[in-house]
Amino acid sequence: MKLRSLHICLALLALVPAMLPAAERTVAAAKPGSVAFAGSSAVSTTLLEALDPQPASTTEAATAALAAIGGEHYWLLPGNGVRLAFDLGSLPAGLSAAQMRRCVLRVVASEVRYVREHEAVAAVVELAVRRVGETRPLAALRDLRPDRPVSLNPDNGRLCEAVAEAAAAPARRLELELYTATARASSLLHGRAPAEDTIRHASSAPRLVIQYAPDAAAAAATKGWHQPQHDAGHSGRGDSNPAHGPSGFELQALPLPAVGEDAGPGLLAERPLLWRDQVIAVQRGKRNFLVVLDGKGALLWSSEIGGGVVQRAPVIGPQGLLYLVTEDAVRAWDLEARGALRHRFVLPELAPQMPVRLAPFTKPTVGEDGSLYLVLGDGVDGVLGLDARLRPFLFFGLHEGAGTITPGSPALSTDGRYVAVPNGEGAVLVDLHDPAEAERLVFGDGTAGSGWRHHLPVAGMRAGEWIFSGYDAEDGTGTVWAFAGRAPRWQASGGTSTQPVLAPDGRVCFVQDGALNVRGFGPGDAGRRFGDGLCASSNPVMDGAGNLFFWCSGTLHGFAPDGRALFVGQRFADGPEENLALALGADGSLWTANANGGELLVFRPRFSPPPAPPAARHQRR
Known part of the structure; x- marks a missing residue:
């Protein structure tokens, strides 16, 4: 039985091809009834919360105020994206994209709609994500709907590559921009949880989830x-x-x-x-x-x-x-x-x-x-x-x-x-x-x-x-x-x-x-x-x-x-x-x-x- 919340979950997943978690790789059993496991390190998961997301507008800077409402919600509008920054300082130094098993960017929308003849209705909205300062998208969602979660596997693990590149830079900070090209569309995304109820809304905050195989020497330490x-x-x-x-x-x-x-x-x-x-x-x-x-x-x-x-x-x-x-x-x-x-x-x-x-x-x-x-x-x-x-x-x-x-x-x-x-x-x-x-x-x-x-x-x-x-x-x-x-x-x-x-x-x-x-x-x-x-x-x-x-x-x-x-x-x-x-x-x-x-x-x-x-x-x- 599945238990489902009323929120809309949008997950952008980057799977490194032909790589399975270590726990799922097995070798032939030595004898009937026994199990032999491949000798490889465990998989760690790091969950990173967005750092005070700031709106990034492709039009005038004055319109940026339209994208945020008190930091708790963010409007995603055509020409007016949402910028998410992630501190990668907690990742092990020298972590490469090859060590990463999976990278997930997750946001939650409370509303997905567009305006048709002056009436707001639910609709399909296209959503994409790219690194700030770049035009090429890391991934694009073509089926953003208000009543069910949507996920996409970007080709060639490009999100993991972006994480590894940013983690190797001195600032160890990854900045991403969510944007849409759907005309007359608007989506209300959850931001930080409200101060008066941080627990109940904790799962709705934007996050970056990274699964990786830790270095054996670091684990031994x-x-x-x-x-x-x-x-x-x-x-x-x-x-x-x-x-x-x-x-x-x-x-x-x-x-x-x-x-x-x-x-x-x-x-x-x-x-x-x-x-x-x-x-x-x-x-x-x-x-x-x-x-x-x-x-x-x-x-x-x-x-x-x-x-x-x-x-x-x-x-x-x-x-x-x-x-x-x-x-x-x-x-x-x-x-x-x-x-x-x-x-x-x-x-x-x-x-x-x-x-x-x-x-x-x-x-x-x-x-x-x-x-x-x-x-x-x-x-x-x-x-x-x-x-x-x-x-x-x-x-x-x-x-x-x-x-x-x-x-x-x-x-x-x-x-x-x-x-x-x-x-x-x-x-x-x-x-x-x-x-x-x-x-x-x-x-x-x-x-x-x-x-x-x-x-x-x-x-x-x-x-x-x-x-x-x-x-x-x-x-x-x-x-x-x-x-x-x-x-x-x-x-x-x-x-x-x-x-x-x-x-x-x-x-x-x-x-x-x-x-x-x-x-x-x-x-x-x-x-x-x-x-x-x-x-x-x-x-x-x-x-x-x-x-x-x-x-x-x-x-x-x-x-x-x-x-x-x-x-x-x-x-x-x-x-x-x-x-x-x-x-x-x-x-x-x-x-x-x-x-x-x-x-x-x-x-x-x-x-x-x-x-x-x-x-x-x-x-x-």
């Missing part, structure tokens, strides 16, 4: 554990890639340093995060502090980041900005500049001094380009997207037939194009290129009970693959759903299930009914079960080699990719609490903290020498 399950797709798989799995772990407690004038240790906001070789923690209290430690727990620096109740644990964007949601605002703190405040977005108020809160049990998700996604509650009930500078670019309401009971957290697809949000009866997939429409996935069984809690959605390795899961806190049941496109592939119902993790080969791992379950995306794939009498009271985490670790009420478990136990469940009698949130370091360490505790806890891996290969029985003379 941002390694760490930046959000609850590592990445925007919540794979739960970290950067550590040992030659063989650990034989056990040693627990170390690291007291949080005393910071601030009162020299008293604070309480940690959920789990620590890992950025490069540093451990990042937020100590909350009457005043909140950003604390940065080295891998041994020594304080590198700290910074006071204001007061206010911390709603959720922070997340870190690839540019080194730490995003924190407090009771009244979202703020971005720069880890490269010792915690300097860079950006701020004030949450809208439901009533004076009553700002909207995040939906219960949901967590923020940060994209590969630094965009931030939140699920709002308190009757606003929608998905809010903020760019890296915390400017709204997306809002999609979760009502209008989509279901508002127990919404879950957002996740981004492998190609960065879709954001998925589960709700009580299914999930909504919002297209970031065209957020006027969304696909709705329906779960096999209803999960609308008041006690239902969604785990984080997991994006599969191929476009269109999703894993949704959750549990009922009242009756102890749980379900995992696998989707490929709109078709459900399988459903695993039983006892409470853990947060799923995505293995390097694309299979899904989760603990349910006393065993480790490993399943692929094949229709009806029953998968395999390993272990006996297992439980999990933490999020499972996996290293790059496919070794899986999870905590169960005082016992740490580890499994190899083939389902073999790496070590007998390791008991820590005086260790952490029953329920933990784990983060995996680049050296294979597991970082966590007790709820409301004043110390960090780290499980350091022990690696025994690998077994020597058996001696050859016969040797050649």
Whole structure:
């Protein structure tokens, strides 16, 4: 089922020929029932908002005032175009058109009409776009109508070429002009969202969307554990890639340093995060502090980041900005500049001094380009997207037939194009290129009970693959759903299930009914079960080699990719609490903290020498 807004969406798409997103390229399977993926980098999506569009007139400059109405709407008239400027500074330096997978220019019209015999009527209007100062169009639309979205693929990826050329220039700024040659036509285009309602109109602002394959070296420089399950797709798989799995772990407690004038240790906001070789923690209290430690727990620096109740644990964007949601605002703190405040977005108020809160049990998700996604509650009930500078670019309401009971957290697809949000009866997939429409996935069984809690959605390795899961806190049941496109592939119902993790080969791992379950995306794939009498009271985490670790009420478990136990469940009698949130370091360490505790806890891996290969029985003379 598709959910459609009442606005008119005009998308100009530039597809580089013969290039598919990395997640859609596969190679032949090694054996029946297995999937092998081409080894290429992920695809990032950057969404850029127009910078105060200024009208560009081909007639007298005095007529330019006709094109703008308070910056919120722009008239597109024959001989009087609309100029859009985009700051390309957030794109990686040296990004070429060959690295770009897709470039989309999107505008939204609230009216499309022309005058016929002094009467304004709906009509077909031609629209074109060109770089400012040029006459040759990058693309032209010949079917602009008021009741349905229209898209066009320019030949030879000319929009991507224009983006790459402008990004290489010193100003790193792309200026485009929308114009029409349709006689007596006029179109009213949305501009910036009105100040009194920036959220509701966020999706209507002009934007430039760029999908590209990031440089491998740049991706390596941002390694760490930046959000609850590592990445925007919540794979739960970290950067550590040992030659063989650990034989056990040693627990170390690291007291949080005393910071601030009162020299008293604070309480940690959920789990620590890992950025490069540093451990990042937020100590909350009457005043909140950003604390940065080295891998041994020594304080590198700290910074006071204001007061206010911390709603959720922070997340870190690839540019080194730490995003924190407090009771009244979202703020971005720069880890490269010792915690300097860079950006701020004030949450809208439901009533004076009553700002909207995040939906219960949901967590923020940060994209590969630094965009931030939140699920709002308190009757606003929608998905809010903020760019890296915390400017709204997306809002999609979760009502209008989509279901508002127990919404879950957002996740981004492998190609960065879709954001998925589960709700009580299914999930909504919002297209970031065209957020006027969304696909709705329906779960096999209803999960609308008041006690239902969604785990984080997991994006599969191929476009269109999703894993949704959750549990009922009242009756102890749980379900995992696998989707490929709109078709459900399988459903695993039983006892409470853990947060799923995505293995390097694309299979899904989760603990349910006393065993480790490993399943692929094949229709009806029953998968395999390993272990006996297992439980999990933490999020499972996996290293790059496919070794899986999870905590169960005082016992740490580890499994190899083939389902073999790496070590007998390791008991820590005086260790952490029953329920933990784990983060995996680049050296294979597991970082966590007790709820409301004043110390960090780290499980350091022990690696025994690998077994020597058996001696050859016969040797050649």
